[in-house]
Amino acid sequence: MTAVIELRGVTKSFRTDRRTSTTAVDDVSLTVEEGSIVGVIGYSGAGKSTLVRLLNGLEQPTSGTVEVLGVNVGDATEAKLRDLRRRVGMIFQQFNLFTSRTVAANVAYPLKVAGWKKADRDKRVAELLDFVGIGDKAKQYPRRLSGGQKQRVGIARAIATDPRILLADEATSALDPQTTAEVLDLLREINRRLGITIVVITHQISIVHELCDQVIVMDGGRVVDSGDTYRVFAHPRAELTKRFVAAVTQGVPSGEALAALAAGGGELLSVEVNEFSSEDVSNVFHRHGVRHSVVYGGVTDVLGRQLGTLTYRVHADDLDTVVAELRAHTDVVLPAQEVRS
Amino acid sequence: MNKWDTLTPVLIQSIGETVYMVAVSLLISGVAGLVIGALLYATRPGNLFENRVVFAVANLVINLIRPIPFIIFLTVVIARVVEQNLVAVDPGTVEAARAVGARRIGVLFGVVIPEALAPLILGYTFMFIAVVDMSAMAGYIGGGGLGNFAIIYGYQQFNQQATWVTVAIIVVIVQAGQLIGNALAHRILRR
Secondary structure, eight states, rough: OEEEEEEEEEEEEEEOSSSSSEEEEEEEEEEETOOEEEEEETTTTTSSHHHHHHTSSOOOOEEEEETTTTTEEEOOOOHHHHHHHTTTTEETTTTOOOOOOOOOHHHHHHHHHTOHHHHHHHHHHHHHHHHOOOGGGGTTGGGGGGGGHHHHHHHHTTTTOSSSEEEEEEETTTTTTHHHHHHHHHHHHHHHHHHEEEEEESSSSHHOOOOOOOOEEEEEEEEEEEEEHHHHHHSSHHHHHHHHHHHHOOOOOOOOHHHHHHSSSSSEEOOOOOSSOHHHHHHHHHHOOEEEOOOOEEEEEEEEEEEEEEEEEOOOOSHHHHHHHHHSSEEEHHHHHHHHO | THHHHHHHHHHHHHHHHHHHHHHHHHHHHHHHHHHHHHHHHSSSSSSSOOOOHHHHHHHHHHHHHTTTHHHHHHHHHHHHHHHHHHSSSOHHHHHHHHHHOOOHHHIIIIIIIIHHHHHHHHHHHHHHHHHHHHHHHIIIIIIIIHHHHIIIIIITTTOOHHHHHHHHHHHHHHHHHHHHHHHHHHHHHHH
16 A cells, blocks of 8 residues: 555644634544545534645645645745645536636646646546536536536546646535436546546535545544544544434434433444444344334444444343343443433 | 708718727727736636735735726726626636636636626626716817817807717717617527
8 A cells, every 4th residue: 555645743833814814624543545535524614725735835834744646835936836636536516617728728738837738638528528427518618517517627637637636625515415316426437447546525424425435533623533433433533523423313302312222112322333334233132132222323334334323122031131242242322321310 | 051061071071080099909808808807806815816915915906006098097997897806706707617627727718707797798888888978078188089070060060069069979889889788688698
């Protein structure tokens, strides 16, 4: 595995006026391996957009080193940076297409900048438009396209010069769920077929779950959690990561929801589902002859693996044994008992 | 009516003078204004060639020159019109162009100005009309053209007809300019 992006102790501050400045990226160190899809997730203002702009030299680090495809972004000349940018594509939330140019001319622009001949450009543009599935829109102007089509043009433009890295800055945040799914499919295909490393900036956890094998959680300019996507979300270290997971999986019932459930009889058992899947939980129940049903919670799919919290209503004689066996594998909470005590 | 036999050639010559005055001043100050306006836009804080010193100096010079009339004045007004239209261009397109490795000067002339073309054309149309008006004023103080014609052959010789014909011709020139400008701008906007 070779690292295509390496950040060491990177800080980026902006002067807001004469006296004050804000730190958008605060002492960030990270490595991105070639061929991976990395998600950078955080709420707005977490420094994600600044971070991604450090990767193609649109922003310069205040301190620390940013190394991308062997280029030290901090002390590269303008010419070196331009050369780097041809090897690092970028797509945007608002697509940022040139409204004065046709779809074909938008995609041809990076090739023109890179000095391609007209005939070569035309051939490459046709290939790219077919690849992203809008071969019939070449002569249209961007204004006439739907959001999904615009992002396809943006993607074609971004990969025109055959970059090694693609930066996606909230690339699906302006799209509806159906279109988002299509764009994610396209990004996956770009990663698999063309071997392009992708860095995805997003505030939507579902994007990370569906697309990214690595995740970086950012809060207040700092990296608070990072690593293998499943591991990060199955065993969150930071409060923010826990909140992201809870937003999708509901977590353990409390308040009125718990009161209503507790009134239904039996005992309530909230089991964290991770590598220890819901099937594994059911097997334990079956072995002990426990009557059970799911009454609350949710499970999300992270790259084909389960993650979430399920609350069961159980009727068991030896509840303690069952709980002990489950606890050997995963976290278990008895929310109703906790309220009673 | 036979006095129009002698007036018509003079009128035609006056139209020529007006068109010449407008064309030359618009051409010179239009190009100079475009360059200065682009300079103002590009050197603004946060823009392509961010440079506080150049921006502050250009800004000050423009404000100092603004009271001086005609060609120089025109340049300065056009510079402001150009600057304003360029500033309105979505910074995202500038970022997208830079992100594919374009030179800053290439971004300015290849992306920013084309993106602002429709409002620029409307701005230039507005300036064209202002210049036609100004040229009529120039005629009054001896600059030739339609303004001069209206004063000498209309007002001073009590020839109402000559005055109104001149006004009508100016209105036609203005209308034609506006129509062409609007048509061009809308063609670009409708893409």
